[in-house]
Each structure stands twice: as C-alpha cells, then as structure tokens.
C-alpha cells in the first residue's frame with residue numbers, strides 16, 4: 574500500500590482531531606500519581622491552526638503525544654480523522670500515523686544524514702520505492718524553501734533551516750495533520766516569525782490541520798485560529814484567539830495575556846498619581862476593548878453615571894488576525910462600591926477590566 578493512500582473520508586463537520594475525556598496518570602514517587610492529563614476534551618476542526626498554551630508541566634506534550642499514540646492515555650478516546658485510534662491494530666496504527674506529521678522543538682534530525690536523507694527517512698520506513706521517494710523529497714524541500722540544501726548536513730544549517738528540514742520530514746508522507754510541539758521555542762523571534770509564516774502558508778496550500786503547542790501567547794496571537802489554555806492537566810478555557818485575548822475568563826489566561834499584550838506602567842508613574850480622597854479608593858485598571866465601542870465616550874459616560882474620576886494613563890491599539898482591539902490603562906478614583914459598579918458596567922458593554930500590572 575502506498576504511503577499516500579488517502580484516509581477514510583471524515584463525516585461532514587466531524588473534527589479532524591477529537592479528544593474525549595483524556596486521562597493520563599504517571600506513577601509517581603511514594604505512590605502519588607502525576608495527573609499529566611486530568612480529563613481533557615478538545616475538538617480541532619479540519620483546516621484549523623489550534624494552539625495549546627500552558628506553563629511547563631501543564632501536560633501539553635503529553636496531550637499532543639496522545640494524538641498519535643506515542644503516549645497512550647490511561648483512559649479516554651482519541652479520534653483522528655473519524656477513527657478511534659485506540660481500537661486499531663498495531664499495523665493499522667502505523668499506517669494511520671503517516672497521516673499525522675510531527676515537528677519537535679529540538680528538530681530531532683539525524684546528524685549522519687543529509688537534509689535529503691533526513692526527509693527521505695519516513696518514506697523509507699513506509700517502504701516507498703526509491704524513485705517516488707526522491708521525487709517526493711525534492712517536492713517537500715521545495716515547499717519549505719530548502720531545495721538548495723538537499724546535500725547539506727544538519728550541522729551546516731541554522732536553527733531556522735533545521736526546523737524547515739523537520740517540517741519537510743513531517744510532510745513527506747503527505748499527512749493531513751501536523752503536530753508541532755514547541756516548534757519555535759529554540760528559535761530567535763525573527764526566525765520564529767518566519768517558521769510560523771511557513772506553517773500558515775503550508776496549512777493553506779496543503780489543507781493541513783495543525784495542532785500547535787507553545788508556552789508563548791505571542792505565538793498563539795500570531796498564528797492560531799483557536800486556542801486552549803491548559804494548567805495541571807486540565808483545559809481552563811478555549812475559544813477563538815481573538816475572544817480569548819479580549820475576554821479571558823480565567824486568571825491564568827489573564828496573566829498569560831498580560832505578559833504578551835498587556836500594559837504595564839512604570840512604578841514611578843504609579844507613585845506620582847494622586848492619592849485617593851479619604852473614604853475613597855484608587856484602582857489601577859487595564860481596560861481591553863474589541864469592536865467599535867468608542868472608549869473615550871464610554872469612559873466619560875462612566876464618570877458621570879457613577880460619580881467617579883477616571884484618568885487615562887495610556888492607551889494603544891493592537892491587532893489579532895487583522896481584528897483591532899484597544900488597550901487602555903486607567904487610574905480610577907471613587908467609593909469602592911461605585912468602582913465595582915463601573916467595572917460591572919464596563920464588562921456588560923463587552924470591555925474586559927483587569928488590574929494593571931506595575932513594572933520597575
């Protein structure tokens with residue numbers, strides 16, 4: 574059977590990757606198990622770039638390794654392209670894995686093989702005849718812009734070029750799913766940008782479904798359509814990237830986002846702000862707004878309605894996937910109850926209010 578046999582046609586609207594209540598426990602020291610995955614359910618739609626973000630130890634790698642069963646879940650269902658992988662024979666699973674390419678943080682290239690030799694490797698294992706293999710290697714090296722480097726060895730390549738080889742190798746068997754575990758974490762920001770651009774371009778050209786793991790919200794913001802935020806083996810929240818950035822619901826997500834797009838105000842600036850009047854409170858707030866709301870009007874309206882003072886410390890406009898959103902740092906003065914009411918009113922209008930971060 575050829576390595577390029579198309580998979581069974583998925584049902585319309587069936588997710589490309591559907592994880593149901595995945596649990597993965599590792600035996601720990603002293604008999605206390607590590608719950609690397611503690612009941613994760615996710616559905617990734619065909620053609621999506623879906624990000625999973627979380628701190629070290631959140632369970633991201635365990636999760637992505639469950640998608641091709643490099644890691645077997647303790648319980649749960651792993652449905653890929655319409656099939657429950659856990660029900661397949663070893664032989665069938667080997668064949669299905671060719672539809673799932675994987676890219677690694679440290680590239681995992683074979684140093685004794687040339688670029689072409691590395692890319693050919695999965696095709697050799699799949700038993701693809703030499704002529705077909707060579708043509709395919711040329712083709713995928715072209716896709717990642719490395720045709721000129723076919724005869725180079727990994728040691729002669731930059732980090733970005735090595736990752737291009739990693740991507741070409743993953744794509745060689747013509748998969749419909751690409752898994753990326755921290756694929757840009759070993760790269761500088763400019764090379765990260767190039768590689769993310771390449772992944773998006775390949776998704777568009779080859780109709781790939783991409784599941785991408787990162788600990789950086791900046792990566793999610795740049796490339797993902799949807800995102801899930803993980804902590805301690807659980808998904809805290811998920812949604813369209815724009816929605817999760819502009820309306821985060823979990824404190825962990827808020828802190829991730831604050832580090833990426835959030836305002837921070839120098840301590841000196843904060844120290845120079847007037848003190849609250851007796852019986853009143855001073856709060857430093859970040860207001861994040863999406864869509865057409867004119868915040869200036871909203872802010873003066875809030876002052877009038879609630880009898881509070883709102884000073885704009887700074888403001889700026891940013892963009893996610895072409896959609897603009899605004900960020901404003903405010904100092905709010907007034908009775909606590911009125912500040913609470915104003916915050917609730919902002920939230921009702923679709924603005925997101927978080928405490929403002931101070932920096933040195």
Ligand SMILES: Nc1ncnc2c1ncn2[C@@H]1O[C@H](COP(=O)(O)OP(=O)(O)OP(=O)(O)O)[C@@H](O)[C@H]1O
Nearest residue numbers: 599607609627628629630631632633634635636788
């Ligand atoms: N093979 C294993 N044996 C024992 N414990 C493991 C194993 N693999 C992972 N774990 C534990 O499971 C938890 C989740 O690990 P995982 O590697 O999935 O996290 P991660 O989110 O990918 O972290 P990082 O960002 O550091 O890569 C951690 O507590 C880890 O120590």
Ligand SMILES: [Mg+2]
Nearest residue numbers: 633634635754
């Ligand atoms: Mg990991």
